[in-house]
Amino acid sequence: MTTLKLSSVSCRHGGLSAVNDVDLELSPGEHLAVTGTNGSGKSTLLRAILGLHRDVTGLIEVYGAAARTRADWRRRCADVAWIPQRQAAGQFPLLVRELLDSGRDGRAARRAADELGVGDLLDRPLSTLSGGQLQRAYLARALGQVAAGARLLLADEPTAALDFAGQEQVAEVLAALPVAVMVVTHDRVVAAACGRVAEMAAGRMREVR
Numbered sequence: 001m002t003t004l005k006l007s008s009v010s011c012r013h014g015g016l017s018a019v020n021d022v023d024l025e026l027s028p029g030e031h032l033a034v035t036g037t038n039g040s041g042k043s044t045l046l047r048a049i050l051g052l053h054r055d056v057t058g059l060i061e062v063y064g065a066a067a068r069t070r071a072d073w074r075r076r077c078a079d080v081a082w083i084p085q086r087q088a089a090g091q092f093p094l095l096v097r098e099l100l101d102s103g104r105d106g107r108a109a110r111r112a113a114d115e116l117g118v119g120d121l122l123d124r125p126l127s128t129l130s131g132g133q134l135q136r137a138y139l140a141r142a143l144g145q146v147a148a149g150a151r152l153l154l155a156d157e158p159t160a161a162l163d164f165a166g167q168e169q170v171a172e173v174l175a176a177l178p179v180a181v182m183v184v185t186h187d188r189v190v191a192a193a194c195g196r197v198a199e200m201a202a203g204r205m206r207e208v209r
């Protein structure tokens, strides 16, 4: 069974066509980097997969099923590990410990937080973290979701705010994940570690490797 299947997916922001007719299949354990110019629709597409962008046509199937009801979408959000874009990530009124515990395996997420160097920030509100600390906390939560059984990780520029050592560490952590990964990135190291690379331009996706 394909882990993620997109059939003729298009997304609009009001009058703007942000994603145009994207087809994609991601098998279990496959890693896909989505690169491309700013504003080409990458984040919109990731958000649409989770139901966070709703002006969508076409079919989005995760683990072989489309989401139709609110309960389906809620289940999908719980079953898919997710690292949001940095600007969005700090807006939730949560402490780091609450973020980690929201990923279904809080103990695994806390272990990952220790390994990623943010295990001592548990009582800090997300809004007070630096960009790099925030990305590490979200990665730790995502690793908790994977430990709890998520078979797909969607990540939106997960190394954008990291120092050089952090970029390498996170690229290594992502590369070692045994689950399917779709990562939007401008980071060559992260893209190089993925088995497949797709480029987006003006809402269209073209696989380049």
Ligand SMILES: Nc1ncnc2c1ncn2[C@@H]1O[C@H](COP(=O)(O)OP(=O)(O)OP(=O)(O)O)[C@@H](O)[C@H]1O
Binding pocket: 013, 014, 016, 018, 036, 037, 038, 039, 040, 041, 042, 043, 044, 045
């Ligand atoms: N909330 C919004 N309202 C209106 N237009 C939007 C909104 N969010 C994004 N857009 C537009 O949709 C298009 C796609 O944006 P998107 O954020 O998906 O691009 P991206 O490829 O992720 O860009 P970047 O590499 O800069 O993060 C852009 O033209 C953007 O201006």
